[in-house]
Amino acid sequence: MKKSVTQRALAVSAIALAAGMAATSAQAVDYDGYFRAGPGATKKDAARACYNLGGALGNGGGHYRLGNECDFYGEFGLAQTGTVDGVTYKGKIMVNEYNGGTDAGSSSSAFEQMYVEAKGFDISPDTNFWIGKRFYGRADIHILDTFFVKMDGVGAGADNIAVGGGRLGFAYFGSDNGTGDLGGGGTGASKTPAQRVNFDLTGLPVNPGGTLRVTGTFTNGNFTGGKSGFGLSLQHDQDIQGLGSNRVWLQYAQGSAGLNANSGRMTADSGFKQWRLIETLNWQVGPFGGQALALFTQQDKDTVNNIPKLTGGTVGGRVSYAVTKNFKMVAEAGYMQNKIDGIGTQKLAKFTIAPTLSTGPGYWNRPELRFYVTTAKWNSPANVYNGDGSVNTSGGLTGIGDSKTNGTSYGFQAEIWW
8 A cells, every 4th residue: 555655656746746837838848768678488387497607797787678568668758848037947857657567566666866956147258057866976887777877866966067078066965864875776775874975087089080078986984884975987998980989987986985886885994995997889880789888897705794705807898780661680699707715706797688679770769669588597506596696595596496597488569768
């Protein structure tokens, strides 16, 4: 009953806001969103399975998602924009819906974003000021469903400040959460609030067709049991004429800072260090498009939280070939591994093929309506241990509990954004 009441309240709030926006003819209403949904199966006597190692790749490194998403997820945003006496503003809300399966069992809804931003103030006309809860500064690799820069949270900031041919932004984020987690996926146990400050310098021209982004992170958990932290992310974007684009990240973090420019474990010792190098390529040449990546990461032993040293990596990609304007053959393959000190090396290989209907022949055209078949193979350590080296009590890598080291899943999926 509690879940249905909460969801009903969210829906009523969103509808009321939309009606209020529409009634104000002098202001514009924008909307955006994303969802994925569809049925699938693994075998007759078990639920649908998905294949992922977790650990360094699962917490900020993702999984190869084509034909490998067992959840039901959507996010739906509304924004009102307007101009008053030279000040241009936007107020935005976004609601999400998540279920770990399809539509059976429990699901959850929440406000993911609720903020106001504006520029044109006489003290600094070109600076954008904002306050609230929001997605901020995100940069991802789509096939991993992972944001390698993700400064999300409840905060306040100013950006779009011209510096050296680029744009500079500053933001402060605070959390009243009892865990001290600022939304970065951490599992810290601070008993009192934590804080984070970010700076983000984007679009610096460094070579023909190339730009640099520099993002810094400062975290503070020094209240009760928490630690401080620092992180730095360098991102180079390169246009490749006639092919597509290339992006490279080099990222470092220590203490309670996360590699993704958010918070990590707030109780991690200040000497705890981690880093990663990621390269990704996007292309579209005639009917042939795709995305490929390589990633390497290393995390020190976290003595406070008793998490062993980990070295991980992955290489993979997704390709799309347009047979006709609206029919594509899509395939995805990936290999990932985690080497955990004192435990061994977890290994996983995954391959998916997906005949796909789409609104156009391009790799990024959406919506897509897919039928997929996914097969995967992994080793025994991947069944026995989680990514942090603790014993896996969820029934092995797939959660089914059959002790197998291979599996095949199939199903249908719709994916759309707007």
